[in-house]
Amino acid sequence: MAQMFRQRGHEIVDERDFADVYVINTCTVTAVADKKSRQYIRRMKKVNPASIIAVTGCYAQIRPDEVARIDGVDIVTGTNEKRALIDCVETRAKAQAEATSADADTNCRLCIHPYEELNDFEDMGIVSSRETRTRAYIKIQEGCNRFCSYCVIPYARGPVRSRSLDDIIAEAKALIDGGCKELGLTGINTAQYDMEGRDLYGASDSTAAASADSTAAVSADSTAAMSADSTAAELFGVEKAIAVINDLEGDFRIRLSSLEPAVVDSDYVKRLFKYDKLCHHLHMSAQSGSDNILAAMNRPYTLDQYYDMVNTLFEFDDCYGISTDIIVGFPGEKESDFQESCKLVSECSFCRTHIFKYSKRPLTKAADMKNQVAPQVKARRADELEKVAAQAAEGFFHINLAAARDGRTERVLIEEIVQKPDGVFLMGYTGNYIRTYIDIGPGNPSGIEPGNDSDGGLLLDQFVEVKLTGIMYDGMSAVVV
Numbered sequence: 001m002a003q004m005f006r007q008r009g010h011e012i013v014d015e016r017d018f019a020d021v022y023v024i025n026t027c028t029v030t031a032v033a034d035k036k037s038r039q040y041i042r043r044m045k046k047v048n049p050a051s052i053i054a055v056t057g058c059y060a061q062i063r064p065d066e067v068a069r070i071d072g073v074d075i076v077t078g079t080n081e082k083r084a085l086i087d088c089v090e091t092r093a094k095a096q097a098e099a100t101s102a103d104a105d106t107n108c109r110l111c112i113h114p115y116e117e118l119n120d121f122e123d124m125g126i127v128s129s130r131e132t133r134t135r136a137y138i139k140i141q142e143g144c145n146r147f148c149s150y151c152v153i154p155y156a157r158g159p160v161r162s163r164s165l166d167d168i169i170a171e172a173k174a175l176i177d178g179g180c181k182e183l184g185l186t187g188i189n190t191a192q193y194d195m196e197g198r199d200l201y202g203a204s205d206s207t208a209a210a211s212a213d214s215t216a217a218v219s220a221d222s223t224a225a226m227s228a229d230s231t232a233a234e235l236f237g238v239e240k241a242i243a244v245i246n247d248l249e250g251d252f253r254i255r256l257s258s259l260e261p262a263v264v265d266s267d268y269v270k271r272l273f274k275y276d277k278l279c280h281h282l283h284m285s286a287q288s289g290s291d292n293i294l295a296a297m298n299r300p301y302t303l304d305q306y307y308d309m310v311n312t313l314f315e316f317d318d319c320y321g322i323s324t325d326i327i328v329g330f331p332g333e334k335e336s337d338f339q340e341s342c343k344l345v346s347e348c349s350f351c352r353t354h355i356f357k358y359s360k361r362p363l364t365k366a367a368d369m370k371n372q373v374a375p376q377v378k379a380r381r382a383d384e385l386e387k388v389a390a391q392a393a394e395g396f397f398h399i400n401l402a403a404a405r406d407g408r409t410e411r412v413l414i415e416e417i418v419q420k421p422d423g424v425f426l427m428g429y430t431g432n433y434i435r436t437y438i439d440i441g442p443g444n445p446s447g448i449e450p451g452n453d454s455d456g457g458l459l460l461d462q463f464v465e466v467k468l469t470g471i472m473y474d475g476m477s478a479v480v481v
């Protein structure tokens with residue numbers, strides 16, 4: 001959206017700055033997200049009471065009338081109308097300038113396609129610019145067909161629509177040519193990317209339904225980009241997108257934003273090991289450590305199957321970074337179910353665990369379940385799990401530290417220079433997603449001599465080979481080797 005605004009001659013300013021137009025992209029994944037969206041809208045309006053406030057995203061899609069009633073909101077668009085939003089903003093601005101805002105109200109106040117009409121992958125063009133040089137995200141698909149019983153997202157985003165491989169390749173090439181070193185493949189449920197091949201793979205579950213709505217086509221151009229031994233016929237799902245990008249020339253890495261265990265299994269995970277540019281980090285939302293709760297959540301896997309995926313990753317690389325999401329206080333979650341979630345987090349040495357207190361979402365089955373968990377119980381469980389998650393992350397750091405003592409090195413992509421109480425550091429992430437600090441103070445062990453441009457000079461946005469040396473702040477310390 002930022003690029004499209006720029007292309008039409010508008011200037012993008014920092015969110016803290018005074019602006020004529022504020023575009024607020026909302027989230028509705030939890031009740032807290034709705035609340036934050038409302039607070040943010042009000043805060044922006046206060047910065048410039050005369051501004052145009054345009055609200056889009058999931059909260060706007062699910063509760064358009066509620067959003068439109070918030071004081072100061074001028075434009076509301078859904079999740080598939082980002083282009084329309086820009087048209088609306090320009091129409092509104094023109095009308096304001098000509099003092100005919102009543103007309104603009106009629107045309108632009110609400111622009112929402114209902115769920116049944118969310119059928120196209122909205123073409124936003126090829127993104128070639130980004131806010132930082134280090135990392136860019138390529139959106140490869142939209143929507144989700146899973147309908148987990150707690151989740152409103154399928155209603156907010158519609159069914160799966162996959163982006164064409166040609167567009168994905170074009171965007172990846174433009175970003176690599178622009179110096180980008182890390183491409184994140186993102187979407188609502190990236191594992192459901194173009195699942196037409198799912199049946200060929202032979203797995204059986206409800207995700208086969210995804211195939212009917214997938215739209216990606218493997219064109220002659222894109223298949224040519226695949227290596228000789230990985231033809232389109234042998235690939236399926238998100239692997240297609242990974243394969244074509246992996247084959248592109250250049251020194252860059254690929255990060256998959258998430259891999260949904262409700263869609264794939266350990267055999268699928270193994271298929272990804274051959275892509276050498278794919279980071280050794282996966283986000284796999286477990287959501288619960290209890291089979292009873294997983295069934296109630298409409299998550300079509302068992303705990304054993306989840307462990308299979310985790311073990312498969314650790315067998316491939318015992319330093320593989322795995323992050324997860326856990327919901328606490330899902331309706332019917334007993335103390336014993338919760339303890340199973342704690343056990344799962346502890347045993348899997350997750351590098352990061354995102355913990356959510358269950359909240360009722362509109363349109364979902366779980367919202368009508370009788371056995372809702374009391375707020376104070378959810379809060380206590382969330383606190384308890386936070387402690388377990390912190391220990392698990394520390395365990396993950398120790399696994400990496402032991403590997404480093406055995407001679408393992410990591411490739412860190414340097415993102416920024418940070419000032420900490422103990423000095424000045426280059427900060428970046430390893431492939432397995434460890435936030436890494438490299439001392440660049442006087443006499444530092446890496447021998448780095450910062451340039452005159454206030455910094456670690458040439459190392460910014462570059463890969464450096466490091467050895468991890470200890471646990472530091474929210475990550476690990478390292479020296480350049």
Ligand code: SF4
Pocket residue numbers: 144145146147148151152153154188189260262
């Ligand atoms: S897989 Fe489940 S949790 Fe994830 S977006 Fe789809 S419905 Fe929501």
